[in-house]
Amino acid sequence: MVELFIEIFSEEIPARMQLKAGENFSKLMVSGLKREGLLCEKIIYHTGPRRLIFKADIPLKSPDLSEEKKGPRVNAPEKAIEGFLRSAGLTNLSDARIKVDEKKGDYYYTKTEKKGLNSDQIVSEVLVSVMNNFPWPKSMKSGRSGFRWVRPLRGIICLIDGKIIDCAVDNIRADRMTEGHRRHGKGPFTVKSFSDYCHKLENEGHVMISHQDRKNKIFNDAKNVCAENGLELIDDISLLDEVSGLVEWPNVLLGHMDPLFLELPSEVIKLSMRTHQKYFAVRDPSTGNLSPHFIVVSNQTAPDGGAEIAKGNGKVLSARLSDAKFFQKEDMKFDLEENYSKLDSIVFHKKLGSIRDKSERVAVLATLMAPYLNADPELVKKAARLAKCDLVTNMVVEFTSLQGQIGAMYYAAEGGNKDIVKAIEDQYKPQGPSDNVPSNSVAIAVALADKIDTLLCFWGIQEKPTGSKDPFALRRAALGVVRIILENKIKLNISNILEMAVSSRVIAKPCLPELDTSVIDSLLFFITERFKVYLRDNGMRQDLINAVLKRDANDLLSATNRVESLQAFLSTEEGINLLSVCKRSGNILKAEEKKAELPCGDVDTLTHYRAKNLLGALIQARKNIVLEMGNESYSMAMTALSKLRKPIDLFFDEVKVNDENPDIRANNLRLLIMLRDTALEIADFDAITG
Amino acid sequence: MKMKNNIKSVKSFQGLILALQNYWASQGCVILQPFDTEVGAGTLHPATVLRSLGNKPWNVAYVQPSRRPADGRYGENPNRLQHYYQFQVIMKPNPVNFQELYLGSLAAIGIDMDLHDIRFVEDDWENPTVGAWGLGWEVWCDGMEVSQYTYFQQVGGVELDIVSGELTYGLERLAMYVQGVDNVYDLVFTEENKSNGTPKVLYGDIFHQNEVQQSAYNFEYADTIKILEKFKFAEAECMALLELDIALPLPAYEHALKASHLFNLLDARGVVSPTQRQEYIKRVRDLTKACANSYVNKENNIKEKAWKN
Numbered sequence: 001m002v003e004l005f006i007e008i009f010s011e012e013i014p015a016r017m018q019l020k021a022g023e024n025f026s027k028l029m030v031s032g033l034k035r036e037g038l039l040c041e042k043i044i045y046h047t048g049p050r051r052l053i054f055k056a057d058i059p060l061k062s063p064d065l066s067e068e069k070k071g072p073r074v075n076a077p078e079k080a081i082e083g084f085l086r087s088a089g090l091t092n093l094s095d096a097r098i099k100v101d102e103k104k105g106d107y108y109y110t111k112t113e114k115k116g117l118n119s120d121q122i123v124s125e126v127l128v129s130v131m132n133n134f135p136w137p138k139s140m141k142s143g144r145s146g147f148r149w150v151r152p153l154r155g156i157i158c159l160i161d162g163k164i165i166d167c168a169v170d171n172i173r174a175d176r177m178t179e180g181h182r183r184h185g186k187g188p189f190t191v192k193s194f195s196d197y198c199h200k201l202e203n204e205g206h207v208m209i210s211h212q213d214r215k216n217k218i219f220n221d222a223k224n225v226c227a228e229n230g231l232e233l234i235d236d237i238s239l240l241d242e243v244s245g246l247v248e249w250p251n252v253l254l255g256h257m258d259p260l261f262l263e264l265p266s267e268v269i270k271l272s273m274r275t276h277q278k279y280f281a282v283r284d285p286s287t288g289n290l291s292p293h294f295i296v297v298s299n300q301t302a303p304d305g306g307a308e309i310a311k312g313n314g315k316v317l318s319a320r321l322s323d324a325k326f327f328q329k330e331d332m333k334f335d336l337e338e339n340y341s342k343l344d345s346i347v348f349h350k351k352l353g354s355i356r357d358k359s360e361r362v363a364v365l366a367t368l369m370a371p372y373l374n375a376d377p378e379l380v381k382k383a384a385r386l387a388k389c390d391l392v393t394n395m396v397v398e399f400t401s402l403q404g405q406i407g408a409m410y411y412a413a414e415g416g417n418k419d420i421v422k423a424i425e426d427q428y429k430p431q432g433p434s435d436n437v438p439s440n441s442v443a444i445a446v447a448l449a450d451k452i453d454t455l456l457c458f459w460g461i462q463e464k465p466t467g468s469k470d471p472f473a474l475r476r477a478a479l480g481v482v483r484i485i486l487e488n489k490i491k492l493n494i495s496n497i498l499e500m501a502v503s504s505r506v507i508a509k510p511c512l513p514e515l516d517t518s519v520i521d522s523l524l525f526f527i528t529e530r531f532k533v534y535l536r537d538n539g540m541r542q543d544l545i546n547a548v549l550k551r552d553a554n555d556l557l558s559a560t561n562r563v564e565s566l567q568a569f570l571s572t573e574e575g576i577n578l579l580s581v582c583k584r585s586g587n588i589l590k591a592e593e594k595k596a597e598l599p600c601g602d603v604d605t606l607t608h609y610r611a612k613n614l615l616g617a618l619i620q621a622r623k624n625i626v627l628e629m630g631n632e633s634y635s636m637a638m639t640a641l642s643k644l645r646k647p648i649d650l651f652f653d654e655v656k657v658n659d660e661n662p663d664i665r666a667n668n669l670r671l672l673i674m675l676r677d678t679a680l681e682i683a684d685f686d687a688i689t690g
Numbered sequence: 691m692k693m694k695n696n697i698k699s700v701k702s703f704q705g706l707i708l709a710l711q712n713y714w715a716s717q718g719c720v721i722l723q724p725f726d727t728e729v730g731a732g733t734l735h736p737a738t739v740l741r742s743l744g745n746k747p748w749n750v751a752y753v754q755p756s757r758r759p760a761d762g763r764y765g766e767n768p769n770r771l772q773h774y775y776q777f778q779v780i781m782k783p784n785p786v787n788f789q790e791l792y793l794g795s796l797a798a799i800g801i802d803m804d805l806h807d808i809r810f811v812e813d814d815w816e817n818p819t820v821g822a823w824g825l826g827w828e829v830w831c832d833g834m835e836v837s838q839y840t841y842f843q844q845v846g847g848v849e850l851d852i853v854s855g856e857l858t859y860g861l862e863r864l865a866m867y868v869q870g871v872d873n874v875y876d877l878v879f880t881e882e883n884k885s886n887g888t889p890k891v892l893y894g895d896i897f898h899q900n901e902v903q904q905s906a907y908n909f910e911y912a913d914t915i916k917i918l919e920k921f922k923f924a925e926a927e928c929m930a931l932l933e934l935d936i937a938l939p940l941p942a943y944e945h946a947l948k949a950s951h952l953f954n955l956l957d958a959r960g961v962v963s964p965t966q967r968q969e970y971i972k973r974v975r976d977l978t979k980a981c982a983n984s985y986v987n988k989e990n991n992i993k994e995k996a997w998k999n
Contacts, residue, residue, distance in 0.1 A: 011789055012827060014812035138814065140825040140841050142853050143783040151825065152786070152841070182793075183803060246809060277833050278811075296833065298807040308805045312832025312867075319769070319872075326767075 001041065001057040002161040004123060005194040008052040008131070009155035009178055015049070015245030017137055017150060019211065022047030024135055026054050032126035037062030038119055044194075046209050049248055050154075051178075053209060055194040058123075058160075062116040071108035074098060084108060119160055124167035127158060131169045145170050155179075162192050180205020181249050183300050207248040215244040221252035222280060222295045229254060231293055232285040236274065243278055247299040255279070255310040259292040261321040264328065265409055266290050271399050272320045277313065327394035336410050339389040346391055349472075351461045358453060359388050365504040366449035372492050373448075375441035376419075383423035384446050386411060390424070404428050419443070430480050433537070437480070437487045448484050451477040452501050459523045460515050478530040485556050486534075493554040494527055495520075528553045535563055544570070547687040551680065558632060565634035566683055574642045581648045582685040585672045588657055590686075592669060599666035603674065606667055610651045614671055617647040622678045629681055637682055648675065700800045703865050703879040703893060707753055710777050710859065713798040714751035717791055719779065722752035727944050728951040731756050731817070732778030732858055736943055739820055741780065742845050742854040743982055744989040748782045753861070757951065759912075759958035762905030765898045768873040769863070772904055773897070777859040784841060784855030792839060792857055796831070800868060806832050815840040819950055819971055820978045821847035824856070836864050846982020847975075862893070908958045917952050917959075924949040928977045932984050939984035946977035 006029070013021065026045035033040055033056075040056035047053070071084040081093065088110045090096055096108040132147070139148040147153070147170035158165040158174035167174050178197070179188045184206035191197040201207045208214045219240060226233045231254075244250070261269065266289070273279040273294055280295035296313045298306060343356035352358070363384035370377040390396045390407030399406070408425035412418075419442040426438035427447050438447045454477050458464065465474050485492065498520050528549065535545050540563050548562045569575040592598060606612045624640035657668045679685050700706045715721050725735040732754035733739065741748045754776050762772035779795075781788060789810075797803065810827040815838060817823070826840035838858040842850055862874050871877055875894030882890035928945035931938045953970045956962050962970060 012810035012812075016812070138825060140843055140853070141850075142841055143786070144852055152784075152788075154786070182808075246811065279833075299809055300807060302805050302807075304805060309807045309832050312806065312834065315872075316833040 002060050002119065003159075003194060004040075004054075004056050004058050004119070005157065005159045005197065006052075006054045006127065007155075007157040007178055007197065008153070009157075010050060010149060010153045011151040012049050013047075013150050013245075015242045018047040018049070018245045019241070021134075021136070021150070022052055022211075025052045025130065028130045028134070029054055029126060030056065032130055033058060033122065036122045036126065037065075037116065038122055047211055047245075048207065048209065048214075049245060058119055060161075061118055062122060064116045065114040067112050067114065069110045069112070070099075071096060071110065073105045073107045075105065081108070120163075120165050123158065123160060124165050127156075127165075127174075128167055128169055157191065157197070159191075159193065178205075180207050181300070184249055208250065211241075211244050214247065214250050215240055218244060218247075218250050218252060218297055221250075222297075225252055225254050225295065226282055229293070230285070231282045231291050233295065234270075234281045234283055236280060239274055239278065239280060243297050246278065247297055249300055251298045251301050251306060253296050253298060253306045253310045253313075254282075254293055255296050255314045255317070256293045257314055257317050257321065261318070261325070262290060262292055264321060264324055265402075265405070267402055267405055268324050268395070268399060269321065271402060272324060273317065276320055277317055279313070279317065324395065324398070327398060331393040331395055331406075332410060332413065335414055336386055336389045336407060336416075339392045340385060342392040343388055349457070349461075349463075352457045355388050355391060358457075359385055361453050361504060362387070362446065362449045365453060365501050366445040368500045368504055369449060369492070369497065370445050373441050373445050373490060375445045379417060379419050379442050380423075380445040382417075383420040383442050384449065386416075386420060387424050387427045387446055387450070423447075430483055432476070433479070437484045439488060444484060444488055444490070448481060448497075449501075451480050451484075452497060455481070455523055455527075456498070456501050456515070459519050459526075464522075464526070474526075475530060478527045479534060481527060482531045482534050482556060486560055489557055491555070491557060494556060495524060495554050498524065531556055531559075535560065540564070541567060543687060543689040544683070547683040547685065550684045550687055551682075561632065562634050562683065565638055569635065569638040569642075570688070574645070575638070578642045578645045579685060579688060581645055581652075582675065582679050583688075584652065585648065585675050586686045589669065589672050589676060592658075598673060599669055601670070603667050603670045605663075606671075607664060608655050610647070610654045611668065611671060614644075614647045614651045615674075617644055618671070618674050618678060622674075622681070625678060625681050634682070641679060641682060644675065644678070700868055701878060702881045703861070703877050705881070706799055706861060706865050706868065707775075707777065709799045710795060711751065711753075713795050714779055717749070717781075717794075719749045719751040719781070722750050724752060724754050725947075727947045728757045729754065729947055730758055730819075730950065730954060732776035733817060733822070733856070734820065734947060734950070735778065736940065738778060738780050738854075738856065739822070739845060739978070740939070740943060740982070740985050742782055742842050742850065742856075743848055743986050745852055746782075746989070747852075748780065748854075751777070751779045753777050757954070759904075759908035759955050762901065762908045762958070764905040765875070765894075765901040768875075769866070771862065771874065771897070771901060772908060773900060775861040777857075777861050779857040780854050782854035783852045788855040789839075792829070792837070795857075796836070799864070801831060810839070813838070819974045820845065821975050821982070826856075831867065834863070834867055836860070836867065846985075847979040848982050848986060908955060909960075912955050912959050914956060914959050914961045917955055921949055921952040921956070924952060925973060925977060928981070932980050937984045937988065939981050939988055942984065943978070943981040946974065946981050949977060950974045 022045050026043060030040045030043060038058045040058055042057045044055045045053060069088055071088070072080040085093065085096070088096070090110065096110055098106050099109050100106050134149070136150045139150055141148055142152040153170055153172055155178060156169060156172055156174040157176055157178055158167060159176060164176055165174055176190045176192070177188050178191065178201070179185055180201055186204060189200060189204065191200060198209055201209055208217065222233050269290060270281045273281050282291050282293040282295060283289060284291040294317065296310065298309045302309055340356065343359060344354045346355040348355050348358045363381050366384045367377045367381045370380040386407065390403060390410065393406060393410070395406045396403050404425055404427050408421045411424055412421045419440055422440040423443040423446045426440070426443040427450055429435055429447060430437045438444050454472070455474060458472055458474055463472060484490070502515055502520065531553065532545050532549065536542060544563055544566050548559055548566060553559055570579060589598065603615055606615060621640050621644050625637045628637035628640060655668065657665070657672070659665045659668060700709050711721050722737050729735065735752065735754050737750050737752065741750070755773060756776050757773050759772055761770050763770045785791065793803065793808065796808065809830040811830055813826060813828040815824050815826060822842065822845040824840040824842040826838070828835045829837040829839055836859065840856045842854045842856055844850060862877065865877050866872070866874060869877060875892065875898055877893035878890060879893045879896055880888065880891040882888060924945045928942045928949065931942035931945065953974060957967065
């Protein structure tokens with residue numbers, strides 16, 4: 001085995017792309033080499049702001065291959081033999097070999113030996129192909145070249161066993177030259193091997209090669225700097241990853257800002273730090289509040305210990321935060337409500353009117369739903385109208401992701417009603433599977449109405465999610481609807497909600513596209529599908545979900561309870577036995593159904609006493625089940641159903657269902673149909689697979 | 691270890707411009723003067739938009755006064771102006787060491803890169819009104835954006851065969867950083883020189899009244915009806931010039947720029963609704979795209995003629 005070492009040196013790669021690029025480069029090299037017969041071992045790869053690094057041990061040559069090609073039988077027609085010679089590239093029949101086969105007759109074959117190739121040649125070809133087809137999320141051309149890379153490519157090292165491999169991409173020939181850090185490195189230098197490269201790059205080049213090492217250093221240094229100053233770092237893993245991709249030689253510095261800025265909402269400060277400046281926020285451990293400090297990671301050490309860098313960064317942050325303070329001051333000159341008319345100027349969607357139109361619709365729908373949610377309709381209406389009013393504030397224009405939070409903050413500062421404040425704050429929740437759902441009743445009404453309206457609107461104009469495309473986040477909205485209903489135990493049928501939404505659209509905005517029932521059905525189906533995904537993610541069995549939802553998927557809360565009870569019941573011995581009995585009965589019915597139509601009508605005279613007993617038990621069970629289901633005591637309903645097991649067992653043991661007497665047979669089948677229908681009150685047992 | 695006093699920092703706004711011009715002149719750039727039609731950014735100068743099209747190499751640097759009527763703050767905001775300066779560099783094709791040349795320009799204006807942290811942070815540039823986009827970075831100096839650095843990929847809706855490297859320095863912001871000043875009006879524009887009697891001149895001395903008055907015009911007094919007429923005229927003139935038997939893309943492009951500025955004025959006056967806004971932007975983009983196409987055709991024709999002769 002020999003060492004293959006590659007470095008691809010370029011101008012600054014966007015931080016968000018680096019980790020994936022490193023992984024892709026390694027994967028593509030390994031699979032490309034494997035296709036050519038070179039198996040990689042001891043693979044190492046790294047990425048940094050300006051480089052992709054790959055090292056593996058590979059064989060010196062690819063293995064020799066021998067291939068046998070089967071031809072026609074020796075007594076085959078001349079034409080077939082000629083064709084075989086041509087395809088095998090032989091001129092003379094004597095060059096072909098003959099295989100003896102006593103059963104089928106002897107036949108011709110050829111054997112070609114493919115000599116293994118030198119790894120140099122293979123690596124060169126694979127590298128060029130990987131680089132020409134590299135999956136960057138966005139790539140560019142540079143200068144006069146047609147070659148695409150993420151940013152201009154500057155150099156390639158490609159060594160096998162220390163020897164330069166002859167290959168070139170974009171007129172850049174592979175060699176053994178690289179360079180270190182822009183300020184701290186001492187210009188270009190040559191390397192002999194991967195270990196030589198690592199050593200020189202880290203020590204003389206001042207470049208930390210591994211993302212993980214940079215990450216650890218930043219994290220530890222940041223913690224230490226904070227601790228030394230009696231502060232506490234606020235962890236931010238994704239920021240840590242990003243920053244580790246922005247620096248080759250990380251140097252952690254503590255900066256500070258004017259404490260007056262702490263009057264701003266902490267979310268604004270944190271967002272300013274994080275998204276605009278890539279700083280880590282810091283808190284005061286004694287109060288848990290933000291402290292007027294931040295951690296900045298520079299890409300170098302400085303002769304003044306970084307004092308100028310920290311000061312400069314502090315100034316930039318101050319400028320940003322003064323902007324925010326200015327925005328806040330400007331915004332608070334008006335009451336939030338005064339922004340309502342300005343919502344006309346924001347388009348919700350070109351076919352769906354303005355945000356104001358949307359707010360009106362949401363207000364009507366939320367008010368209609370309020371009584372079912374124990375919410376005060378007047379508060380709900382007001383909250384829905386105020387909800388989007390922060391979209392035209394300077395603060396939200398600047399910090400879009402704080403929509404809702406900013407409005408809530410302003411309304412609270414005006415001394416507004418607390419429920420309304422909560423509703424404005426929580427209207428977009430839940431934003432993802434791990435986000436909280438609103439729990440205040442006014443907030444629930446607004447958040448639910450907002451999502452339903454969005455879904456119905458986009459369904460109305462045929463903008464449904466397809467495959468991985470969901471530009472309006474409709475799946476998230478539907479999941480939000482499901483979670484809000486379930487986690488707050490809301491007793492509202494989805495179809496009732498949609499009906500209310502349809503009627504609210506008529507009141508609020510008659511100019512929107514007419515909705516026919518197929519639109520509603522399709523949306524109902526979509527929400528049900530999201531509901532199934534939600535149940536599955538919460539550990540429910542797919543077949544049980546289907547078995548229960550087949551009966552009724554409209555009442556999410558009850559459906560969930562039924563699935564849960566059924567899953568619990570089927571894990572008991574009683575449940576398993578009952579299931580097998582029901583299935584047995586179901587199978588008989590299915591078989592009989594194929595032969596002839598099943599008898600309809602009620603059971604009349606039964607002769608066998610087991611059948612009579614079963615009928616009695618069925619009548620009793622059905623009565624109990626309907627009662628318990630009505631009380632939503634699903635486990636009681638299952639218990640009632642399970643009481644049937646003994647009478648059914650005995651019935652099957654002693655009664656022949658397919659009696660010669662057609663009257664008796666029909667009545668037996670009617671009993672089984674009754675059993676199926678009784679079980680169907682709970683779930684479709686035929687749909688259960690396990 | 692390099693000491694700070696080895697590097698001469700540029701102490702005035704005009705000194706900053708002179709230093710950048712000298713530096714880029716020494717790198718082989720044509721030092722051009724500003725374009726004489728109102729534009730929103732240095733990129734819109736025909737020396738960038740049109741010259742980045744086609745196959746002729748072209749290196750240029752120039753200052754471009756830029757106008758964004760809606761950014762007027764009546765001279766009351768410390769860093770927002772409706773009229774400001776950009777310094778623009780185009781190198782076509784971008785040289786291999788364009789990044790190093792750029793860093794050299796920072797040294798030339800007195801930024802000590804031992805003491806200050808320079809960073810290239812992903813920022814993909816796009817200008818929908820001229821149908822242009824490119825990949826590059828914001829360049830940060832101690833966390834402050836001091837330049838926009840872009841490799842053009844498309845201009846005027848035309849995919850480029852030869853890529854230009856573009857640098858845009860926001861001169862006021864850069865000067866504020868170099869001079870350590872928090873309010874743009876406090877910038878030293880011209881340093882005092884007792885030996886020849888030059889008094890110290892501040893940025894505010896020159897531009898404060900201009901910001902006050904132009905803001906009033908942009909927001910209160912611009913005659914929107916007449917401006918709309920002018921917009922329509924500029925649009926029609928642009929198209930007419932392109933439809934001539936022998937098209938005139940250069941004057942046509944000027945009219946496209948005029949249309950763009952007039953639209954910005956209408957926007958500042960608050961008479962453009964969001965839906966109209968999109969429509970206006972599209973109209974301007976259609977103009978600049980048509981100009982770009984006509985310019986490229988003309989270039990190709992000229993080249994063919996040169997071959998035939």
